[in-house]
Amino acid sequence: MNELATDVSVRAPPVAASAGGIASSRRVATRFALGLALALAPFLVLGGDFFWLNILTYTYLFAGLAIAWNILAGFGGQFSLGHGVFFAVGAYTTADLFIRFGLSPWFGILPGAIVSAIVGPLIFLPTFRLKGSFFAIATLAFNEVALVFANYLESITGGPRGLQVPFRAGLANMIFADARGYAILMFAFMAVALGVSVLLMRSRLGYYLLAVREDEDAARAAGISVVGVKLRATALSAALTAVGGGLFAMYVRAIDPPTLFSLADIGVKFALISLIGGIGTISGPVLGAFLIVPLESWLRALVGGTTPGLHLILLGLVMLLAALFMRRGVAGAIDALVQRWHHRHRTGQ
Amino acid sequence: MDMLLQVLVIGLLLGGIYGLVSIGLNLIFGVIRIVNFAQGELVMLGMYGAYLAYATMGLDPYIATLIVMPALFVLGVIVYRLVLQPLASESSMQIFATFALLLIFQNVVLAITRGEGYSVSSKLAGVTFGIGDIRVTMSRLAILIAVTLTAIALHFFLKRTMIGKSIRAVTQDRQAARLMGINVERTFMITFGIGSALAGLAGALLSPIYTMSPGIGGNFILAAFAVVVLGGLGSVAGAYFGGIIVGLVEALAGFYVDPELKQAIWFLIFLAVLIMRPTGLFGQVGAEEVGFREQA
Numbered sequence: 001m002n003e004l005a006t007d008v009s010v011r012a013p014p015v016a017a018s019a020g021g022i023a024s025s026r027r028v029a030t031r032f033a034l035g036l037a038l039a040l041a042p043f044l045v046l047g048g049d050f051f052w053l054n055i056l057t058y059t060y061l062f063a064g065l066a067i068a069w070n071i072l073a074g075f076g077g078q079f080s081l082g083h084g085v086f087f088a089v090g091a092y093t094t095a096d097l098f099i100r101f102g103l104s105p106w107f108g109i110l111p112g113a114i115v116s117a118i119v120g121p122l123i124f125l126p127t128f129r130l131k132g133s134f135f136a137i138a139t140l141a142f143n144e145v146a147l148v149f150a151n152y153l154e155s156i157t158g159g160p161r162g163l164q165v166p167f168r169a170g171l172a173n174m175i176f177a178d179a180r181g182y183a184i185l186m187f188a189f190m191a192v193a194l195g196v197s198v199l200l201m202r203s204r205l206g207y208y209l210l211a212v213r214e215d216e217d218a219a220r221a222a223g224i225s226v227v228g229v230k231l232r233a234t235a236l237s238a239a240l241t242a243v244g245g246g247l248f249a250m251y252v253r254a255i256d257p258p259t260l261f262s263l264a265d266i267g268v269k270f271a272l273i274s275l276i277g278g279i280g281t282i283s284g285p286v287l288g289a290f291l292i293v294p295l296e297s298w299l300r301a302l303v304g305g306t307t308p309g310l311h312l313i314l315l316g317l318v319m320l321l322a323a324l325f326m327r328r329g330v331a332g333a334i335d336a337l338v339q340r341w342h343h344r345h346r347t348g349q
Numbered sequence: 350m351d352m353l354l355q356v357l358v359i360g361l362l363l364g365g366i367y368g369l370v371s372i373g374l375n376l377i378f379g380v381i382r383i384v385n386f387a388q389g390e391l392v393m394l395g396m397y398g399a400y401l402a403y404a405t406m407g408l409d410p411y412i413a414t415l416i417v418m419p420a421l422f423v424l425g426v427i428v429y430r431l432v433l434q435p436l437a438s439e440s441s442m443q444i445f446a447t448f449a450l451l452l453i454f455q456n457v458v459l460a461i462t463r464g465e466g467y468s469v470s471s472k473l474a475g476v477t478f479g480i481g482d483i484r485v486t487m488s489r490l491a492i493l494i495a496v497t498l499t500a501i502a503l504h505f506f507l508k509r510t511m512i513g514k515s516i517r518a519v520t521q522d523r524q525a526a527r528l529m530g531i532n533v534e535r536t537f538m539i540t541f542g543i544g545s546a547l548a549g550l551a552g553a554l555l556s557p558i559y560t561m562s563p564g565i566g567g568n569f570i571l572a573a574f575a576v577v578v579l580g581g582l583g584s585v586a587g588a589y590f591g592g593i594i595v596g597l598v599e600a601l602a603g604f605y606v607d608p609e610l611k612q613a614i615w616f617l618i619f620l621a622v623l624i625m626r627p628t629g630l631f632g633q634v635g636a637e638e639v640g641f642r643e644q645a
Contacts, residue, residue: 003420075512079441079444126620127620127623127624128629129624129627130623133378133382133383133384133440133444134578134623134627136384136444137384137574137578137623138620138623138624140571140574141574141575141616141619141620141623142620143570144612144616144617145572145613145617145620146614148609148610148612148613149613151609152609152610152613160361165564264452268386268448271444271445272445272448273443275441275442275445276445279441283429284509307460307463308459308460308463308464309455309456309457309459309460309563310455310456310460312452312453312455312456313452313453313456313457313460315452316358316449316451316452316453316456317449317453319445319446319448319449319452320432320446320450320453323432323436323442323445323446323449324432324435324436324446327436327439327442
């Protein structure tokens with residue numbers, strides 16, 4: 001039934017940002033500010049409600065983390081399932097430096113980001129010759145190796161018991177008595193990550209990344225150092241993920257290996273959020289986070305008490321339907337709607 | 350010396366388990382190239398299927414395989430046709446979909462059983478016998494025998510039958526296979542069904558050994574992926590010997606290095622193989638070159 005055409009490589013459409021040529025700086029800046037204002041709106045409306053505030057805080061955090069993942073996986077086409085490692089490096093470094101040396105997390109997140117930016121390219125380097133699902137599986141293995149070592153290296157990670165960050169409220173300690181402080185913090189993280197992502201896609205490295213994703217051989221023939229591009233994207237992506245991990249550690253104030261290396265809640269979740277929102281687009285990870293994170297928490301609160309697992313059955317069904325009917329995620333669906341509207345507009349005249 | 354022999358026997362029996370849960374995944378990952386996160390859940394469903402047959406009809410889990418395997422074949426075909434085939438051109442969305450299936454399977458079982466742990470017993474499984482100091486339980490030996498027979502049967506199925514030949518052709522070159530008149534979609538559907546049925550077989554045979562829980566699939570899935578890549582994609586011998594190698598490494602490392610690090614050691618071996626010989630020990634050279642896009 002499917003004709004030969006399906007065997008010919010199916011190429012992803014160009015990212016939304018580059019559709020129709022390069023957008024002017026002013027237009028991009030306006031869109032960026034508008035997006036952030038939209039993302040901030042629920043905070044201004046629901047900021048007083050603790051239940052929603054907590055959900056919103058996680059939404060901002062995971063939006064930022066998915067943006068970071070999307071840099072390597074979406075723009076660069078390197079479908080990593082090992083980003084939990086960078087997340088954990090950031091979380092452990094920030095928490096350790098604060099607990100042991102009293103170093104303010106505002107500075108403590110930097111070493112974690114730097115370590116990740118160095119270690120990430122080093123451990124990913126040997127796997128870059130692998131393609132597609134092989135790369136995914138290999139990076140998944142990194143996550144599992146790191147989990148075993150995190151349990152084993154008790155002096156750094158606290159072993160299976162994990163680390164507890166003492167509650168010492170204060171701006172310098174990045175610990176807030178008023179939970180709204182965390183929401184603003186995570187929002188700022190998301191804004192920075194989004195800014196990096198926007199700037200990246202207007203930079204040389206961004207175009208190199210797209211070229212590598214679309215056709216490695218052609219990119220190499222055009223004089224691009226394929227491995228170099230992948231390494232730089234990994235460093236950037238890993239550093240941002242580590243910052244997110246550090247912020248996570250300061251928010252929950254109790255971290256242990258099963259949490260940090262969880263596939264469903266961390267490592268694979270970055271991918272799920274980006275996919276449902278629209279992988280390889282700038283807005284996709286944010287849209288995905290605003291869909292998945294509140295939906296999950298809301299379903300849990302709604303039906304979690306009645307039947308165990310029911311909220312995850314519903315979440316799974318929503319994900320399945322999203323996969324089947326929004327192949328290019330929410331961003332892709334919106335894009336298609338806009339295109340259709342433009343088309344009708346033009347033909348209507 | 351006696352100690353070493355004992356560790357080797359333990360490793361071999363453990364390798365049988367790894368081989369059995371990997372053999373179905375090897376077909377699915379090796380032929381269709383889907384990173385099927387739900388494979389462990391198919392094993393889990395096989396276990397609960399064996400329990401259901403035991404609780405309602407009093408069937409021995411070894412006999413229950415005759416019901417569990419066809420049931421999972423049908424489930425696999427349905428899942429492939431309704432969910433995975435429509436996403437054939439979107440490999441990363443397929444991963445997403447298998448993760449959704451994992452959530453659904455796991456939590457449907459959780460909702461039905463309310464998290465209560467089940468176990469089945471088999472008269473046969475309880476038998477133990479010893480050679481010298483080494484004691485072996487029948488349930489574990491049965492798995493080693495089953496995986497050996499399954500590997501041999503699957504080998505001949507792939508080599509001799511028309512369906513088997515079309516599966517191999519599709520693995521080597523989808524486009525050429527299609528030009529030769531092979532229905533690629535149907536071949537994938539059957540492959541996914543067989544892979545699911547083999548997961549069901551593994552689940553039913555493992556049911557006398559483990560106490561069941563809805564999340565038990567997670568214990569097998571990563572090991573299974575490691576075995577598949579270590580052994581070689583789409584290679585039956587690869588899954589078989591890969592499983593045994595991983596089992597032996599785990600037993601030896603657990604005994605001689607540190608039980609806490611045994612998993613890290615075989616994961617590191619897995620990474621080393623992946624990097625030095627991405628094809629796997631028994632795989633066809635070049636199989637790993639096929640990325641997400643090109644295969645669609």
